[in-house]
Every structure is written in structure tokens, then in C-alpha cells.
Amino acid sequence: MPGLRADAAAFLGHLLVVAVPDGQRHRLLALDPATGDLLHEQDVDAPDARAFLHPHPTGDTAVLELAMGQDGVLAYRVDVDGMRVHLTEILAGEDPVIAGFSPSGTGLLVTPYPSDPETVRILGWPSLNEIAQLDASDVGAAYGFGLAGCWIDDELVAVYATEDSLIVTDSHFDSVERVALPIDFREEGEIESLTRLISGDIAVGAWTPAGRLTLIARIIGGKRTE
Numbered sequence: 001m002p003g004l005r006a007d008a009a010a011f012l013g014h015l016l017v018v019a020v021p022d023g024q025r026h027r028l029l030a031l032d033p034a035t036g037d038l039l040h041e042q043d044v045d046a047p048d049a050r051a052f053l054h055p056h057p058t059g060d061t062a063v064l065e066l067a068m069g070q071d072g073v074l075a076y077r078v079d080v081d082g083m084r085v086h087l088t089e090i091l092a093g094e095d096p097v098i099a100g101f102s103p104s105g106t107g108l109l110v111t112p113y114p115s116d117p118e119t120v121r122i123l124g125w126p127s128l129n130e131i132a133q134l135d136a137s138d139v140g141a142a143y144g145f146g147l148a149g150c151w152i153d154d155e156l157v158a159v160y161a162t163e164d165s166l167i168v169t170d171s172h173f174d175s176v177e178r179v180a181l182p183i184d185f186r187e188e189g190e191i192e193s194l195t196r197l198i199s200g201d202i203a204v205g206a207w208t209p210a211g212r213l214t215l216i217a218r219i220i221g222g223k224r225t226e
Contacts, residue, residue, distance in 0.1 A: 008051040013060035013080040019051035030085045040084040054098050058105045065098045099149030109149050117144025120159050134173040150194040160191040
């Protein structure tokens with residue numbers, strides 16, 4: 001579809017699913033990836049939202065996250081059925097920040113919204129039952145947790161303790177390790193994004209007064225190596 005201004009897209013099964021902002025709503029379009037033809041559309045009321053699509057690693061499903069600034073976050077399960085997409089709201093009223101699926105697809109990492117930054121959770125998929133919870137007080141994170149988070153593998157996750165450090169922990173939050181990086185986040189920077197690379201390393205997107213940069217951290221046994 002020429003001229004389409006999308007803010008998120010993912011291949012789900014045989015469809016290209018695209019999220020398009022349209023004023024006070026978002027349009028979720030199912031397109032034929034070969035021709036660009038529109039096959040189906042669902043609309044969601046989400047004023048001034050930015051969309052993120054988190055595809056499931058093994059299934060024809062995804063989580064659509066709609067971040068609406070001070071108005072919070074909406075999350076929807078997206079399922080493909082033939083030429084159609086179906087939306088089901090999940091975690092209603094919780095303002096969930098979706099940090100992604102585990103590599104096996106059995107877990108969903110959820111970081112906190114800034115208005116209540118105290119808790120990181122791991123939920124089972126597709127049940128959404130809580131598997132583990134990490135409170136800021138458990139790790140001495142005085143300012144709570146930031147938005148950034150990612151899976152390293154099925155057993156390890158990385159999150160950001162605001163104005164503190166990168167934290168690596170097991171998937172049950174039983175063992176927590178602060179990871180040394182060449183930026184003092186208490187004084188001169190913030191982690192804006194954490195992304196798992198195919199190699200198993202983490203791309204750490206950071207803001208500093210001198211500008212934005214990306215660090216690559218290799219985690220072995222819960223610790224960073226050079």
C-alpha cells in the first residue's frame with residue numbers, strides 16, 4: 001500500500017501485519033506480503049499512541065503494545081486466522097510495558113510503566129499467569145526499574161535499575177547480578193533499550209550528555225565479559 005505510514009510491522013504466519021497511526025486510533029492491517037493487498041483490518045482506540053509489535057518466536061501470534069504517554073499502555077494479543085487478524089486485550093488496567101517473549105516462547109517479560117516503576121514480572125504464555133516477580137526493594141533499586149528489558153536466553157533476563165545499573169537475573173529472579181559497564185548511570189547516562197542479539201550478546205542503547213551510543217555486552221554465567 002503506497003504512502004502507508006506505519007510505526008510497527010511483523011510477519012505473522014503468511015501475513016504481513018502492520019500497525020498504522022490514524023489520529024485517535026490505530027489501524028492494524030493484514031496485508032498480502034507478495035502484493036501489498038489489504039486483506040483485513042482491525043481498529044483500536046488509542047489516542048496519540050506509538051505501536052510496538054512483539055512476535056511470538058514459534059507461533060502465528062504477537063503482542064501489540066500501544067504506548068499512549070501519560071495515558072498509559074494498552075496490550076493486545078494478535079492472532080492470525082486465515083486471512084484475518086483477531087485482537088484480544090490482555091493485562092487490562094495494568095499499563096504493561098512488553099519487553100518480549102523468551103526464545104522458546106513460553107515466557108513474557110513485562111517491565112513497569114514509569115508511573116509505578118517498582119516491579120518487573122515474568123508471565124507464562126499463553127496463560128499470562130505470573131511466574132516470577134522482582135521488586136525494586138529486593139535489589140536496592142532506589143528509583144525502581146526503567147522501561148528497557150530483554151531475554152538473554154530462556155534462563156536469563158536483563159533489566160535496567162534506573163540511575164543505577166544493568167541487572168542480569170535468572171528467569172525466577174532468584175539470583176541477581178549488577179553488571180559493570182563503562183558508564184556510571186548514577187551520574188551521566190540512562191539505558192534506553194536492551195536488545196538480545198543472535199549471538200546471545202546484548203545491545204545496550206544508552207543516552208549520555210555527549211550523545212547516544214550502543215554498547216555490546218556479552219553475558220556468560222550472569223556476568224559481563226570483555
